[in-house]
Amino acid sequence: xTVQSVSLTIAGSGGAGVVTAxxxxxxxxxxxxxxxxxxxxxxxxxxxxxxxxMLRFATEPIMSHDDSFHLLMAIDxxxxxxxxxxxxxxxxxxxxxxxAHGDAPAGLLKNTxxxxxxxxxxxxxxxxxxxxNMVALGAIAAMIGLPPxxxxxxxxxxxxKKGAAAIEASMAxxxxxxxxxxxxxxxxxxxxxxxxTKPRWSITGNEATGLGAIRGGxxxxxxxxxxxxxxxxxxxxxxxxxxxxxxxxxxxxxxxINQIIGASYGGTPSMTATSGPGLSLMIESLGLAVAAExxxxxxxxxxxxxxxxxxxxxxxxxxxxxxxxxxxDAPHVVxxxxxxxxxxxxxxxxxxLAEAMQVPTLVLTDQAMGQSRAILPKPAELxxxxxxxxxxxxxxxxxxxxxAMTGSGVSPMAIPGTPGLTHTADGLEHNEFGTPSSQAxxxxxxxxxxxxxxxxxxxxxxxxxxxxxxxxxGDTAIITWGSATGPARxxxxxxxxxxxxxxxxxxxxxxxxxxxxxTEALRGITRAVVVEQSHSGQFYRMLRAFYDLPAKTVSLHQxxxxxxxxxxxxxxxxxxxxxxx
Amino acid sequence: xxxxxxxKKFLAKDYKSELKPIWCPGCGDYTVLNAITRAxxxxxxxxxxxxxxxGIGCSSRIPAYTSVYGFHGVHGRALPVATGxxxxxxxxxxxxxxxxxxxxxxxxxxxLHACRRNVDLTYIVMDNQVYGMTKGQASPTTAPDWEGSxxxxxxxxxxxxxxxxxxLASGANFIARVSASDPVNMAQIIVEAVRHPGFSLVxxxxxxxxxxxxxxxxxxxxxxxxxxxxxxxxxAARRLMTDDGFNVGKVLYKGSRPPYRxxxxxxxxxxxxxxxxxxx
Numbered sequence: 001x002t003v004q005s006v007s008l009t010i011a012g013s014g015g016a017g018v019v020t021a022x023x024x025x026x027x028x029x030x031x032x033x034x035x036x037x038x039x040x041x042x043x044x045x046x047x048x049x050x051x052x053x054m055l056r057f058a059t060e061p062i063m064s065h066d067d068s069f070h071l072l073m074a075i076d077x078x079x080x081x082x083x084x085x086x087x088x089x090x091x092x093x094x095x096x097x098x099x100a101h102g103d104a105p106a107g108l109l110k111n112t113x114x115x116x117x118x119x120x121x122x123x124x125x126x127x128x129x130x131x132x133n134m135v136a137l138g139a140i141a142a143m144i145g146l147p148p149x150x151x152x153x154x155x156x157x158x159x160x161k162k163g164a165a166a167i168e169a170s171m172a173x174x175x176x177x178x179x180x181x182x183x184x185x186x187x188x189x190x191x192x193x194x195x196x197t198k199p200r201w202s203i204t205g206n207e208a209t210g211l212g213a214i215r216g217g218x219x220x221x222x223x224x225x226x227x228x229x230x231x232x233x234x235x236x237x238x239x240x241x242x243x244x245x246x247x248x249x250x251x252x253x254x255x256x257i258n259q260i261i262g263a264s265y266g267g268t269p270s271m272t273a274t275s276g277p278g279l280s281l282m283i284e285s286l287g288l289a290v291a292a293e294x295x296x297x298x299x300x301x302x303x304x305x306x307x308x309x310x311x312x313x314x315x316x317x318x319x320x321x322x323x324x325x326x327x328x329d330a331p332h333v334v335x336x337x338x339x340x341x342x343x344x345x346x347x348x349x350x351x352x353l354a355e356a357m358q359v360p361t362l363v364l365t366d367q368a369m370g371q372s373r374a375i376l377p378k379p380a381e382l383x384x385x386x387x388x389x390x391x392x393x394x395x396x397x398x399x400x401x402x403x404a405m406t407g408s409g410v411s412p413m414a415i416p417g418t419p420g421l422t423h424t425a426d427g428l429e430h431n432e433f434g435t436p437s438s439q440a441x442x443x444x445x446x447x448x449x450x451x452x453x454x455x456x457x458x459x460x461x462x463x464x465x466x467x468x469x470x471x472x473x474g475d476t477a478i479i480t481w482g483s484a485t486g487p488a489r490x491x492x493x494x495x496x497x498x499x500x501x502x503x504x505x506x507x508x509x510x511x512x513x514x515x516x517x518x519t520e521a522l523r524g525i526t527r528a529v530v531v532e533q534s535h536s537g538q539f540y541r542m543l544r545a546f547y548d549l550p551a552k553t554v555s556l557h558q559x560x561x562x563x564x565x566x567x568x569x570x571x572x573x574x575x576x577x578x579x580x581x
Numbered sequence: 582x583x584x585x586x587x588x589k590k591f592l593a594k595d596y597k598s599e600l601k602p603i604w605c606p607g608c609g610d611y612t613v614l615n616a617i618t619r620a621x622x623x624x625x626x627x628x629x630x631x632x633x634x635x636g637i638g639c640s641s642r643i644p645a646y647t648s649v650y651g652f653h654g655v656h657g658r659a660l661p662v663a664t665g666x667x668x669x670x671x672x673x674x675x676x677x678x679x680x681x682x683x684x685x686x687x688x689x690x691x692x693l694h695a696c697r698r699n700v701d702l703t704y705i706v707m708d709n710q711v712y713g714m715t716k717g718q719a720s721p722t723t724a725p726d727w728e729g730s731x732x733x734x735x736x737x738x739x740x741x742x743x744x745x746x747x748x749l750a751s752g753a754n755f756i757a758r759v760s761a762s763d764p765v766n767m768a769q770i771i772v773e774a775v776r777h778p779g780f781s782l783v784x785x786x787x788x789x790x791x792x793x794x795x796x797x798x799x800x801x802x803x804x805x806x807x808x809x810x811x812x813x814x815x816x817a818a819r820r821l822m823t824d825d826g827f828n829v830g831k832v833l834y835k836g837s838r839p840p841y842r843x844x845x846x847x848x849x850x851x852x853x854x855x856x857x858x859x860x861x
Binding site: 030031207214219241242246247250251254255256258259260261262264266267288418420425426427428434436 | 600627628629630632644645647648649650651652653654658660661662663664666668670672673693694843844851852854855856859860
């Protein structure tokens with residue numbers, strides 16, 4: 001069943017507090033028992049500047065934004081047209097603006113949305129210390145059916161430090177907004193829900209990534225700030241300290257990756273988080289970690305590239321560098337989260353994979369899920385813990401072989417401090433002892449071993465999330481990954497509502513590829529659409545290279561920063577299945 | 582070397598591996614390897630409690646020639662590897678070895694920040710003013726008029742990098758210069774460097790007999806520094822900026838900054854507490 005939901009955007013310029021307003025609304029919705037997703041968009045300014053908080057509320061869990069917004073609440077119009085492509089409006093949408101700031105700019109009116117006026121600044125002016133954004137929140141709450149009591153709890157908590165007067169001023173403005181909303185046209189309202197029925201969390205993708213790392217056992221993180229990955233690191237800094245780990249700010253990404261190589265060589269599960277430009281700098285040392293067999297996790301919160309690109313906005317275009325960026329033949333693991341909640345699962349899994357195989361493991365998330373906050377069902381406890389096969393004792397009369405040939409390819413690793421097992425870990429090609437070697441036979445043997453580690457590993461069912469439509473899989477598949485999974489999932493739901501059958505395959509394990517599992521997943525499928533947010537169709541090309549896809553497979557790809565809407569994917573699905581039952 | 586008589590007795594050779602170095606006969610790096618192993622024996626450190634970390638270059642081959650734990654990484658990144666290792670494993674004694682190109686050119690930024698961060702590491706730089714492994718190109722410490730490289734046949738025309746001055750200005754906590762011609766003195770200085778808390782920088786004048794054969798004269802040019810170390814950075818800076826680079830054999834500067842260690846809030850927090858903050 002398609003979820004019942006309401007979508008709205010709050011926009012305004014620096015100081016209007018739209019992101020704060022959005023967060024308050026999200027928290028209040030959480031109190032009211034709803035599920036929600038909030039993403040944000042901002043201009044390039046360091047501080048202030050125009051900003052928009054995009055929110056969707058529902059009574060059931062949601063994975064994606066809707067195709068358009070029911071409401072655009074504009075505190076003012078400054079530079080708002082910069083966001084117009086990101087705030088799709090229809091004739092049924094409603095724009096509410098403050099007459100004190102004039103008329104809505106023409107750029108927003110293309111699809112002739114309804115318009116209404118709310119004199120936010122004038123109403124706020126009648127209340128001591130009243131702020132227009134709280135008036136806007138009152139109006140929004142009234143329009144979408146959010147109980148005022150939920151907002152009071154949230155405002156009290158947010159303004160605790162500012163004192164009772166500030167709380168009362170905010171609530172007075174909020175109630176004045178509720179009052180003023182009586183004159184506004186209607187948008188969809190959500191019913192009240194029993195807030196205590198199911199345990200829920202409020203978490204961002206970047207926080208979930210950090211938590212996944214700690215759950216997996218990461219206790220050393222090196223950090224160099226970069227948008228949009230910084231919040232992963234900022235969440236980890238105090239959190240690691242609480243569980244006996246540490247975060248070190250490095251001088252650059254070259255230092256971050258090498259610090260975690262050092263810490264991991266010392267026996268501590270280690271990680272760093274970055275975005276495309278930082279990943280580019282780390283690539284050489286990732287190859288070192290492959291050759292020296294040092295387990296580590298690198299999270300890439302992808303943003304629009306190439307080069308500096310659009311630092312604050314999302315794209316799925318680092319797939320190629322993550323899979324193919326390393327020089328030489330360098331088997332490593334690339335996994336990708338497919339939702340805010342899955343950032344936790346996938347990162348925790350990544351620590352497990354890295355440690356088990358002594359291999360660098362890349363986690364791809366992106367700005368859209370990293371910087372989105374979601375109200376979601378409490379994530380399940382997971383069993384994955386990073387566990388390294390460790391050599392603990394010297395064998396009498398035998399020199400320790402750090403890179404010993406084993407069936408699995410994984411060689412027990414001696415941790416510094418262990419008597420009798422000293423060795424040098426090396427990025428030079430080496431023999432079983434770690435001694436540098438330029439012999440073809442050693443290269444062949446070590447290459448085979450490093451490949452065997454990851455080819456022979458049992459990734460279980462986690463390689464992909466496979467979901468059939470409620471009416472069955474039929475003969476059609478949507479194949480996707482990462483953030484594109486959310487709207488694809490909703491497209492599948494809507495397709496099912498209309499009786500359409502399809503199967504959604506969202507790849508979590510990008511490398512090594514799993515052709516046999518894919519063949520199994522595609523059994524009975526005769527046509528497919530591949531969905532990704534990449535201008536050149538990187539994912540589609542990778543699938544073409546490694547998998548037997550149905551003869552009728554089409555690629556739906558677009559560069560960032562605009563996300564896919566569910567309808568866009570549904571339309572492609574319908575087009576693909578047109579003319580058959 | 583009798584000072585450790587009551588401890589378990591180690592000999593310098595106990596710290597050497599069976600591998601034969603790839604270095605040219607007469608290379609200064611042989612004596613550095615000798616001095617390091619001699620210093621480790623003097624300190625009677627168990628081989629498993631010591632790690633030697635390096636990047637790329639002739640001198641960066643040292644880890645595999647020792648019998649302690651070693652890490653041979655990529656060009657220029659030895660210091661960050663060592664930083665991560667030491668912070669994660671403060672119980673280990675961590676030495677970093679490398680050359681002037683690895684440390685001051687490709688790894689220059691890490692050098693600045695390692696000095697500044699002051700993690701308890703000992704950084705031994707074998708300075709021969711040339712890239713030896715790539716067959717003789719000008720390095721950051723090469724004189725501007727050296728015309729021995731096909732890459733810069735007219736000389737670089739660039740003033741040489743001053744590692745000790747830069748190290749001092751960046752916050753290195755211990756600075757010394759030694760000559761490869763005196764391994765006994767070098768071993769003593771390395772012992773002092775390891776024992777001094779924080780980031781210790783030891784510059785070794787280590788001649789490249791193949792691409793800078795004229796450096797063999799260094800053994801006659803070097804002189805033992807006439808003054809003992811100072812703990813006054815300004816005074817040390819004046820000395821370093823006015824000497825000709827051949828005053829060796831003594832510690833030049835000792836600072837008293839405490840080594841960098843990230844603060845642990847506590848270690849008895851639980852993941853459940855972290856998760857509780859997300860629960861509604």
